[in-house]
Amino acid sequence: MASIKEVAKRAGVGAGTVSRALNGSGYVADETKERILAAARELDYRSSEQPKNFIRNLTGIIGIVVPDIENPFFAKLLKNIEIELYKNGYKALICNTIEISNREQDFIDMLKQHVMDGIITGAQSLTNDAYMNLNKPVVAIDRDLGPTIPLIHSDHAKGGRLAAELLLKASCKNVLQFGGSFRVQTPSNDRHLEFIRVMEEGGATVKTVEMEWNMMDYDYYRRLIAQYMDIYPNVDGVFTSDIGAMYCLNLAMRKGIRVPEELHIIGYDGVDMIRMFTPELTTIAQDVPMLARRCVRTMMDLLDGKEVVMEQVVDVSLQSGDTA
């Protein structure tokens, strides 16, 4: 509420002197300084960020676009990015794209209107045009937005390979995998391709179910897993994202199918939710804190006008459990 002028008036000095006293920039007599500090304290004065940001033409805010905050992977990513931004003195503005069409475009417009300084996007849109020619700091996670926008993603190919090797070692011959929509151009599709390659090389048969675009609610997973476990009752291995894998495990328990003896299950992502249950799910874990750190580091470099690496790959690891 109180402005610098009111503080100046109360201390009986000019506004510039107050600024210097409070910021420690330039000369201020000790006696004057004390009067100013007292006045500022009495009025509970805090300098407004607005004119400062306005002059620098910056906001200290980074927008984060995710399809759905409720999805545990994106919740974890969002949380880690927020914490990482905070460490760098930045704030996080969020944007859910799911359920509201055109939401991402609105967000991009806000970037143009100086509501924020940059965007980190983890959403999967079908069109990428909106980011073209936009000459602003943008970092993409798991989403190829062309050669001008830095891309950060997990080593999904390795993830697919690790899963396949594990299932082959367990002598699986007939496995089922669920994957996101292949219409979307995302590096995460590599995990399915690599999984198929390694499994078939090992003499196994792979059935791949393509999921619908941007469907990630629990109900959808449940229906889909139940449906395909019914269609393919004699698979001996399943590879799917953690949520699907958890439901698969639940289904097996109910049907009296022994895991891993009769059915091997491997998840993907490594979200905390899987810790909720025993037996513990075997999964390929993405290093979300590292993904977040890389995203934010890259964003900071873009803001500083530094050169950035256009494609950064983050390692994945096998998180051993009791289901494979």
Place this chain on the structure above:
Amino acid sequence: MASIKEVAKRAGVGAGTVSRALNGSGYVADETKERILAAARELDYRSSEQPKNFIRNLTGIIGIVVPDIENPFFAKLLKNIEIELYKNGYKALICNTIEISNREQDFIDMLKQHVMDGIITGAQSLTNDAYMNLNKPVVAIDRDLGPTIPLIHSDHAKGGRLAAELLLKASCKNVLQFGGSFRVQTPSNDRHLEFIRVMEEGGATVKTVEMEWNMMDYDYYRRLIAQYMDIYPNVDGVFTSDIGAMYCLNLAMRKGIRVPEELHIIGYDGVDMIRMFTPELTTIAQDVPMLARRCVRTMMDLLDGKEVVMEQVVDVSLQSGDTA
């Protein structure tokens, strides 16, 4: 990048005319308007939000404080608040308080420095002093911050009663409930008190386990539930938040305890995650979209200087499943 002056120069007019043409405020000759529109299009001009906000002394941003985005209840709340704010033309700045001490104070300071226009807080701090004397729009969820700050919460007492009635109807005699830290002053403690009252009135015995403050990760729930199900092996009913209830269900399946025949389980919250499994969890659902709507409505009213209701209670409902 382009400013209004550059557009004006290109169109051969003054800055004010450009403003009027683009905003449709005031008179501009059709011919002039067309020239201006063309210039704006060529330069991809978007007016900056910064000076507008600066003059109005507003930002269009609301801060949302939650303990942990990864917790499914808060993820759902956050998502719904964000969507609701968007409908009202506002943006959501997020703040995780867990894991970083003093984080909430930083956020409050940002409010004072005009980084945002108000705060919606769902975090449970042990001290509320920071919000006192802060003469700014603040709305609290499930958290009593004193008589000057509007409080929105579910009808937790009803929730506790519904759960108790259901367990009594199922002839439970010896039940276990898990509750948040009672040191925190939150209306959500009412559900435990009411649960005890009704159960004991019905002749049952209730054991109440108090959880640690701000502990809400899956691992903690898992350890705690396992521990107390071990200590009290012959309870015939459990009432706890959804996450705990899900693990309880999982534990029962593994131990061969039949649900609900031998053990009745009722969750609390109604997060989507519970839809993942069958048998479906019986739970007391909070109406998160309504909580979000009320929070945002109240925030809008505060910003408009309207009178607001200081305590708003949102109905809860029994979401029938197969575990009670």
Place this chain on the structure above:
DNA sequence: TTGTATGCGTTATCAG
């Protein structure tokens, strides 16, 4: 050592 003028981009006001 201090006060004052300047500029940041936009819109509203007012004189032309």
Place this chain on the structure above:
DNA sequence: CTGATAACGCATACAA
């Protein structure tokens, strides 16, 4: 119908 100018709050450069 249009152009010039003030105003918003702060930091900074410069004059006193």
